[in-house]
Amino acid sequence: MPPAAHPLTAPLLAGNRRALAQAITLAESTRPDHEAQAQQLLAEVGGQRKQTVRVGLTGVPGVGKSTFIEALGVQLADAGHRVAVLAVDPSSARTGGSIMGDKTRMPRLTVHPNAFIRPSPSGGTLGGVARRTREALLLCEAAGYGVVLVETVGVGQSETQVAAMTDLFVLLTLHGAGDELQGIKRGIMELADVCVVNKADTDPAAANRAQSELTAALSLLTPHSAVWHPRVLQVSSVSGAGVDSVWEAVQAYTATVDLPAKRRTQTAAWFDDLLREVAWRNFLQQTDAAALARLRAEVLGGTLTPVQGVSRLRPPESGPE
Amino acid sequence: MPPAAHPLTAPLLAGNRRALAQAITLAESTRPDHEAQAQQLLAEVGGQRKQTVRVGLTGVPGVGKSTFIEALGVQLADAGHRVAVLAVDPSSARTGGSIMGDKTRMPRLTVHPNAFIRPSPSGGTLGGVARRTREALLLCEAAGYGVVLVETVGVGQSETQVAAMTDLFVLLTLHGAGDELQGIKRGIMELADVCVVNKADTDPAAANRAQSELTAALSLLTPHSAVWHPRVLQVSSVSGAGVDSVWEAVQAYTATVDLPAKRRTQTAAWFDDLLREVAWRNFLQQTDAAALARLRAEVLGGTLTPVQGVSRLRPPESGPE
Numbered sequence: 001m002p003p004a005a006h007p008l009t010a011p012l013l014a015g016n017r018r019a020l021a022q023a024i025t026l027a028e029s030t031r032p033d034h035e036a037q038a039q040q041l042l043a044e045v046g047g048q049r050k051q052t053v054r055v056g057l058t059g060v061p062g063v064g065k066s067t068f069i070e071a072l073g074v075q076l077a078d079a080g081h082r083v084a085v086l087a088v089d090p091s092s093a094r095t096g097g098s099i100m101g102d103k104t105r106m107p108r109l110t111v112h113p114n115a116f117i118r119p120s121p122s123g124g125t126l127g128g129v130a131r132r133t134r135e136a137l138l139l140c141e142a143a144g145y146g147v148v149l150v151e152t153v154g155v156g157q158s159e160t161q162v163a164a165m166t167d168l169f170v171l172l173t174l175h176g177a178g179d180e181l182q183g184i185k186r187g188i189m190e191l192a193d194v195c196v197v198n199k200a201d202t203d204p205a206a207a208n209r210a211q212s213e214l215t216a217a218l219s220l221l222t223p224h225s226a227v228w229h230p231r232v233l234q235v236s237s238v239s240g241a242g243v244d245s246v247w248e249a250v251q252a253y254t255a256t257v258d259l260p261a262k263r264r265t266q267t268a269a270w271f272d273d274l275l276r277e278v279a280w281r282n283f284l285q286q287t288d289a290a291a292l293a294r295l296r297a298e299v300l301g302g303t304l305t306p307v308q309g310v311s312r313l314r315p316p317e318s319g320p321e
Numbered sequence: 322m323p324p325a326a327h328p329l330t331a332p333l334l335a336g337n338r339r340a341l342a343q344a345i346t347l348a349e350s351t352r353p354d355h356e357a358q359a360q361q362l363l364a365e366v367g368g369q370r371k372q373t374v375r376v377g378l379t380g381v382p383g384v385g386k387s388t389f390i391e392a393l394g395v396q397l398a399d400a401g402h403r404v405a406v407l408a409v410d411p412s413s414a415r416t417g418g419s420i421m422g423d424k425t426r427m428p429r430l431t432v433h434p435n436a437f438i439r440p441s442p443s444g445g446t447l448g449g450v451a452r453r454t455r456e457a458l459l460l461c462e463a464a465g466y467g468v469v470l471v472e473t474v475g476v477g478q479s480e481t482q483v484a485a486m487t488d489l490f491v492l493l494t495l496h497g498a499g500d501e502l503q504g505i506k507r508g509i510m511e512l513a514d515v516c517v518v519n520k521a522d523t524d525p526a527a528a529n530r531a532q533s534e535l536t537a538a539l540s541l542l543t544p545h546s547a548v549w550h551p552r553v554l555q556v557s558s559v560s561g562a563g564v565d566s567v568w569e570a571v572q573a574y575t576a577t578v579d580l581p582a583k584r585r586t587q588t589a590a591w592f593d594d595l596l597r598e599v600a601w602r603n604f605l606q607q608t609d610a611a612a613l614a615r616l617r618a619e620v621l622g623g624t625l626t627p628v629q630g631v632s633r634l635r636p637p638e639s640g641p642e
Binding site: 039042043046131135138187189190213214216217220221264267268270271274275276277278279280282283286292296299300302304305306307308309310311313 | 596
């Protein structure tokens with residue numbers, strides 16, 4: 001006799017918002033029994049092969065991320081799409097509040113019947129937050145949210161993590177002088193499938209310049225897809241002008257790229273990341289922490305080479321020292 | 322009674338080239354007794370605190386890396402510097418010959434009494450090649466080579482590895498239309514402390530354009546140092562024009578940046594990389610390879626989530642399943 005289905009499975013698959021919120025709470029919990037329940041749920045709902053699109057988003061503070069997500073999300077939700085918004089923000093525990101926690105920043109989307117907004121899981125390492133966000137993403141899709149927007153505040157490697165769990169990555173920028181654009185973090189431009197010059201209406205000439213500069217900069221980089229060339233678009237999130245062009249780019253992208261293959265690659269990478277996490281945890285459990293700290297100090301002090309330091313950790317394998 | 326010093330230690334410290342070549346051969350060997358000897362040597366010579374500069378170099382094939390290294394190397398060697406050239410090329414075994422193996426590509430530097438050229442250690446994983454190159458670098462410095470140029474052919478993550486073992490990173494590019502510049506690999510521009518537009522004399526107008534474009538592109542990125550802003554320079558390696566400006570940039574960089582702190586950070590990162598390698602090796606030893614392959618297939622097939630797949634590898638810790 002197979003084990004009984006989890007009580008949240010049926011309402012989740014029926015698109016019940018409360019069930020989805022509860023399921024994500026289980027996935028975010030660090031209690032072993034919750035974790036086991038979340039894995040059961042994920043296994044039970046994971047077989048669903050719905051057509052969905054996962055969009056990663058980033059941009060420096062002040063670029064207007066919330067306003068843009070609200071504009072895009074409301075437009076999609078009004079058109080009948082079910083839209084979920086998630087966030088990866090490993091700093092949210094430290095700063096005392098998630099960027100997304102304040103739902104008043106997306107007042108229209110928050111109350112839209114077709115939208116689901118979830119604050120970032122607070123605290124934990126980036127790896128932990130990213131893992132829980134991945135699981136939340138799968139749960140949202142199981143609940144029928146065909147568009148999932150995953151926002152990152154750009155702490156540490158969070159963009160790389162978000163790019164690794166989404167189908168395409170949108171970089172929000174501002175027009176303005178080079179100085180303003182210099183907020184773009186190292187490596188981020190390389191992840192971008194779509195660049196958005198936000199608040200374009202406040203200075204059309206500057207927005208045109210920014211669009212040209214970003215286009216030129218992107219053209220210097222080898223595209224990371226053989227079939228997709230990054231687009232640079234102008235948007236005014238407040239008036240809504242240009243927001244549809246972003247969605248057009250998303251659709252053009254998904255029509256061009258082999259998404260199933262991309263997702264299989266991402267699943268494999270996720271599995272490998274988890275294996276390395278396990279390997280590292282096992283290693284730390286099997287290793288004398290005080291001895292490790294001593295060796296590290298000697299390596300940094302220059303009395304041992306890194307290779308020597310590491311080799312002294314290993315149990316002697318054979319022969320005299 | 323302390324153990325006897327390795328027989329290569331004294332001649333190595335005296336700057337003997339043959340001793341250096343033999344020491345690097347030990348470091349490159351995979352025989353455990355050679356490895357132990359190399360570690361003894363590194364420990365014995367590692368205390369030397371000579372003033373040295375480590376320059377990483379990359380660029381797509383055809384950009385003129387060998388000609389540039391020869392031009393820069395000969396200029397420095399003529400001025401009395403002792404110059405070592407190393408290469409990181411994990412593909413050298415596959416392609417049947419190291420990029421640096423053919424010393425005829427640097428005919429003048431090869432025979433210069435102040436220069437030491439070492440082909441890339443062939444074969445092995447990138448991690449292995451990078452580790453052996455790091456050790457070769459330390460041995461070159463111990464032998465009195467104050468300038469070490471580490472070249473990479475840009476396979477996989479080799480630039481990141483070279484950037485992690487050098488003080489500054491030079492990206493060689495060509496002038497020409499966007500198409501030609503598009504050979505720049507993702508993420509590489511972000512690593513560059515100095516960009517060199519090579520073969521500038523063949524089309525001065527195009528070289529000026531390339532310099533402007535690269536300068537604009539770099540200005541969009543957050544500099545990875547608070548005190549150093551990347552420079553873009555024009556060079557003709559054949560005539561030697563501009564080669565001195567690259568060396569000036571290297572000197573300006575080393576005068577600006579806190580090199581000892583940077584090297585300590587790099588040593589710590591190297592140690593941590595090695596620890597993770599050990600952790601992964603231990604994990605694979607402790608894990609049933611067939612079971613792992615089965616779980617991976619199930620994860621990729623969608624019948625298990627990545628978290629479930631990984632959790633089934635762990636020995637049961639407590640309580641009923």
